[in-house]
Amino acid sequence: MTQDVIDGSAVMGRDVWILGGTGRSGRATATALIERGITPVLVGRDAERLAHAADQVKRATSRGSALDHGTAADHHPSIQPATGCKVLTAPSPQAVATEIQRHRPAVVINTIGPFTTTAPVIARACITAGTDYVDLANDLAAVSAILDLDKAATDAGRTLVTGAGFGVTATESVVVALCAGRVGALDVRVDMVPALEVEAGPIGDALAATLLEGLPGVAGGGRFEGRRYRDGRLVRARIAGEVTHLTLPDGVTVTTASMPLGELMAAQRASQASSVVSSSSEVPGSALVRAIMPLATSVLRWSAVREFAKRRLAKVEVKARAKPREHSWGHARVTWADGTTREGWLRVGEAQQFTGTVPAEVTRRLLEGEGGPGAHTPAALFGAGLAAACGGEYLLD
Ligand SMILES: NC(=O)c1ccc[n+]([C@@H]2O[C@H](COP(=O)([O-])OP(=O)(O)OC[C@H]3O[C@@H](n4cnc5c(N)ncnc54)[C@H](OP(=O)(O)O)[C@@H]3O)[C@@H](O)[C@H]2O)c1
Structure with a gap:
């Protein structure tokens, strides 16, 4: 074993x-941090x-495989890769x-x-401890719950x-890039098109719960209904509706359908548009799925059914899958009050x-x-340059 264990007396x-x-994301993040000269504690x-x-992180780091587009040391020559994660x-x-309250980490x-x-x-806990907080939430309920902590974070200077x-x-990031220097956006559609390599193994508790929890506490509709913005407000919308066929800049075609993701709120805040839809290529847009969706979500209203479904789904084994296309894409189309429309890709x-x-x-x-200080989404805080610093490349109208 090559790593240290944090003991109770450490001041962090x-x-x-x-x-x-x-987890997959935890390990990938640890590797990318080490490439930036920061040794994380794995909890x-x-x-x-x-x-x-x-x-695994140590091996990945020594292979230098953290980033497709060069390491952080390439971007920031003063940074030297660090090694050897501690664990807690x-x-x-x-x-x-x-x-967190005891050790008060920085982030x-x-x-x-x-x-x-x-x-x-x-x-x-982070706000109370004087710690900054970052998460990977992609669901509307969680993104909205964190953004609601804006005042508490601002007051605490976190x-x-x-x-x-x-x-x-x-x-x-694409919405921020398209709207830079322009106000008066009226209508926005965003589409996320991930190219995901899948590791073999069970779906796991966390992902199963994320998929089946719905949108507790989100304004504008019920827990198992979709959402979109209309007239600047969250309203009910169909899940897996608004099916669109996109031709990616590299010529590959994909189908996307609406999904009430964290993207929806981030795109509305970045554009201030009154009409916003978020979509994903991971949502099956077939007529059969659209027919089944209301039935499936209506039985999930019962918590016993939901808990049973979560336990069963968590154990489902998924097969390893190579990434389905070469690139992942973020796409946005913005229409302004003067009738102009711009489209962009990351x-x-x-x-x-x-x-x-x-x-x-x-x-x-x-x-x-x-x-x-405050609660933010990433590009709202750091601008369109953040995704570029992470290896993303913009193709804007
Ligand atoms: N925003 C995005 O684009 C994006 C992308 C990828 C993933 N995600 C989200 O990020 C999350 C993690 O994804 P992943 O692919 O990394 O999942 P994963 O490989 O299954 O890892 C999940 C991690 O969470 C831990 N965990 C699960 N339930 C826990 C609990 N009750 N208490 C403490 N630890 C718990 C697991 O620890 P053990 O080893 O103890 O089980 C594991 O370390 C998911 O919710 C996923 O939807 C978001």
Whole structure:
């Protein structure tokens, strides 16, 4: 075993913690942090899995495989890669919250879904401890819950960044780039098109819960209904509706359909448009799925059915899958009051790798004091340049 275990007496003032340090996103983020000269602490439920994850991160770092588009040391020559993650065992998000208050790390990166459950408790602990907070939430309920903590974070002088993964960051960045220097956007549609490599294994508790939790506490409709913005307000909308066939800049065609993602709120805030729709290529847009969706979501209203479905779904084994296309894409189309429309794309490599890089780059900037107090989404805080610093490439009208 090559890593140290944090003992109870350590004072961790400048440390960066990754919650869910054993997971795919946690490991990818750890690797990208090390490439930026920052050695994270991996936090998880099981000491053995943590030790294994720390070794995997060390191997990935020594292979220099963290970034498709050069390492952070290439972008920032003063940065030297760091190595050797420490680990910290905590059995639950509540126990992690207690540890945050005790050790007061500089930044906590939360990769434990469902974020509707973990994000508010961890973010509140961070605000009290004087710690900055970053998460990978991509669901509307969790993104909205963190953005609602804006005043508490501002009053405490802390920064909360939600949506720091491919989901939210890719499409939000395109909206920010298209709307730079222009006001009066009326209508926005964003489409996320990830190219995801899938590891073999069970779906797992966190993802199963994220998929089946719906939108608790989100204005404008019921827990298992879709959402969009109309007249500047969140209203009910069909899930898997508004089917669109897109031709990507590299000529590949994909179909996207509406989904009430964190992207929806980020795109509305970035554009101030009154009409906004968020869509994904991961939503099957077939007529059959659209017919089944209301039935499936109506039975999920019963918590016993939901818990049963979550347990079963968590155990479902998925097969390893190579990424379905070369690039992942964030797409946005914005129409202004004067009738002009602009379209833009952000091209990145494998979406999971981008999801590791964004929180690492956000954290680096927070450690360097570039954040601002309050609750933000990534491109709203750091501008369109953030995605470019993470290897993304813009193709704008
Ligand atoms: N925004 C985006 O674009 C984006 C992209 C990718 C993923 N995500 C989201 O990020 C989350 C993580 O994704 P992933 O692919 O990294 O998942 P993963 O590989 O299954 O990892 C999940 C991690 O969370 C931990 N965990 C799960 N339930 C926990 C609990 N109750 N208490 C403490 N730790 C718990 C697991 O620890 P153990 O080892 O102890 O099980 C593991 O470390 C998911 O919710 C996913 O939807 C977002």
